[in-house]
Amino acid sequence: xxxxxxxxxxxxxxxxxxxxxxxxxxxxxxxxxxxxxxxxxxxxxxxxxxxxxxxxxxxxxxxxxxxxxxxxxxxxxxxxxxxxxxxxxxxxxxxxxxxxxxxxxxxxxxxxxxxxxxxxxxxxxxxxxxxxxxxxxxxxxxxxxxxxxxxxxxxxxxxxxxxxxxxxxxxxxxxxxxxxxxxxxxxxxxxxxxxxxxxxxxxxxxxxxxxxxxxxxxxxxxxxxxxxxxxxxxxxxxxxxxxxxxxxxxxxxxxxxxxxxxxx
Amino acid sequence: xxxxxxxxxxxxxxxxxxxxxxxxxxxxxxxxxxxxxxxxxxxxxxxxxxxxxxxxxxxxxxxxxxxxxxxxxxxxxxxxxxxxxxxxxxxxxxxxxxxxxxxxxxxxxxxxxxxxxxxxxxxxxxxxxxxxxxxxxxxxxxxxxxxxxxxxxxxxxxxxxxxxxxxxxxxxxxxxxxxxxxxxxxxxxxxxxxxxxxxxxxxxxxxxxxx
Numbered sequence: 193x194x195x196x197x198x199x200x201x202x203x204x205x206x207x208x209x210x211x212x213x214x215x216x217x218x219x220x221x222x223x224x225x226x227x228x229x230x231x232x233x234x235x236x237x238x239x240x241x242x243x244x245x246x247x248x249x250x251x252x253x254x255x256x257x258x259x260x261x262x263x264x265x266x267x268x269x270x271x272x273x274x275x276x277x278x279x280x281x282x283x284x285x286x287x288x289x290x291x292x293x294x295x296x297x298x299x300x301x302x303x304x305x306x307x308x309x310x311x312x313x314x315x316x317x318x319x320x321x322x323x324x325x326x327x328x329x330x331x332x333x334x335x336x337x338x339x340x341x342x343x344x345x346x347x348x349x350x351x352x353x354x355x356x357x358x359x360x361x362x363x364x365x366x367x368x369x370x371x372x373x374x375x376x377x378x379x380x381x382x383x384x385x386x387x388x389x390x391x392x393x394x395x396x397x398x399x400x401x402x403x404x405x406x407x408x409x410x411x412x413x414x415x416x417x418x419x420x421x422x423x424x425x426x427x428x429x430x431x432x433x434x435x436x437x438x439x440x441x442x443x444x445x446x447x448x449x450x451x452x453x454x455x456x
Numbered sequence: 457x458x459x460x461x462x463x464x465x466x467x468x469x470x471x472x473x474x475x476x477x478x479x480x481x482x483x484x485x486x487x488x489x490x491x492x493x494x495x496x497x498x499x500x501x502x503x504x505x506x507x508x509x510x511x512x513x514x515x516x517x518x519x520x521x522x523x524x525x526x527x528x529x530x531x532x533x534x535x536x537x538x539x540x541x542x543x544x545x546x547x548x549x550x551x552x553x554x555x556x557x558x559x560x561x562x563x564x565x566x567x568x569x570x571x572x573x574x575x576x577x578x579x580x581x582x583x584x585x586x587x588x589x590x591x592x593x594x595x596x597x598x599x600x601x602x603x604x605x606x607x608x609x610x611x612x613x614x615x616x617x618x619x620x621x622x623x624x625x626x627x628x629x630x631x632x633x634x635x636x637x638x639x640x641x642x643x644x645x646x647x648x649x650x651x652x653x654x655x656x657x658x659x660x661x662x663x664x665x666x667x
Binding site: 255451 | 595627667
């Protein structure tokens with residue numbers, strides 16, 4: 193699945209042992225993916241490879257993080273891996289939707305790659321439909337987290353210090369009390385599947401998600417990436433953390449082209 | 457999102473979610489139906505120079521030009537292909553909700569087809585005219601089956617396709633753009649001169665040309 197980039201000099205596959213894998217779920221508002229774009233762009237991460245997979249819709253374009261003419265012509269595809277060894281961080285960016293019936297095969301292949309590359313933990317950025325919140329969730333912070341049991345032991349205390357809110361479980365059959373509580377993440381794409389599989393396979397995974405709706409999701413991406421930063425401290429967040437994140441050049445024209453002058 | 461007062465419409469998500477179906481556990485009947493549909497959507501690549509049966513030698517290929525979509529296929533028909541210099545060497549048989557192709561090589565320009573041609577004077581030069589739509593779940597299969605039959609060392613691939621001008625993202629309005637116009641994407645291994653500007657961010661290419 194993972195194909196390393198040829199960086200010349202006969203370099204072997206990069207080593208991710210002990211690294212944190214940061215990745216998005218393709219979810220409502222594409223918030224996770226936008227947040228990942230901010231991380232890759234701001235930390236100026238180097239592409240180290242890609243996923244050769246039949247689970248995602250194909251797409252290709254020129255370098256979405258281009259800053260100048262010189263670096264604007266490297267091809268970029270739908271699932272790419274970037275790394276920053278100084279922070280022991282490896283990032284997977286997913287740029288297109290899943291093909292029907294391919295959620296499970298992708299999750300299985302991904303988790304087996306996580307295990308074989310010996311990543312220490314996985315952090316999944318995701319989102320969920322804001323309109324599905326219950327009365328209590330409508331109040332307070334729209335941000336939630338989830339930890340697999342293995343990671344709970346390691347960092348559960350830190351989440352309490354940060355005063356973070358864990359994602360609530362809901363009744364399996366709404367309206368009927370005394371039923372089992374289950375995890376329900378509407379609009380979250382592969383989030384629930386990946387989280388449940390990680391729990392059963394003993395993988396350390398954290399999910400960070402935001403309740404949101406479709407629209408201009410750039411502000412949601414900033415909120416989510418700042419939430420991530422409270423924990424992982426990827427950038428210094430003294431005064432105004434939002435201004436420290438660098439917007440990639442590919443975010444131009446998200447809502448269409450310029451207007452024809454003949455309109456006026 | 458409401459249209460008239462009181463009507464609520466569920467907005468489709470840009471994230472392309474279809475998770476209700478994915479979340480349900482598959483029953484044996486579901487699995488059987490899914491496998492039948494997968495079988496129906498399988499692609500067959502039939503090469504005329506192969507008699508079928510066990511593994512054959514991969515086709516030696518130095519240049520492969522793929523024209524995807526009716527416009528690009530018509531371009532090849534009008535300017536490149538003729539019955540004197542080119543011979544048909546293969547056909548793709550597939551079915552999806554948008555089109556069906558058959559194994560016949562005798563096609564009309566208005567048909568949906570996917571044919572492979574070889575230059576008679578240099579049999580390592582291949583052309584593909586793919587005027588049919590290859591669905592998302594078939595694109596990877598098409599790729600593996602077509603390229604799987606070729607030896608890829610030293611192979612140069614050129615992909616021709618078209619996109620609507622309305623999809624082109626630019627600072628100015630597309631109304632004032634002079635069209636048609638060309639744009640290119642190239643891998644870093646491609647060292648030759650490209651005949652037109654490279655595709656600017658944030659434009660992307662999708663579907664079979666991207667695959």
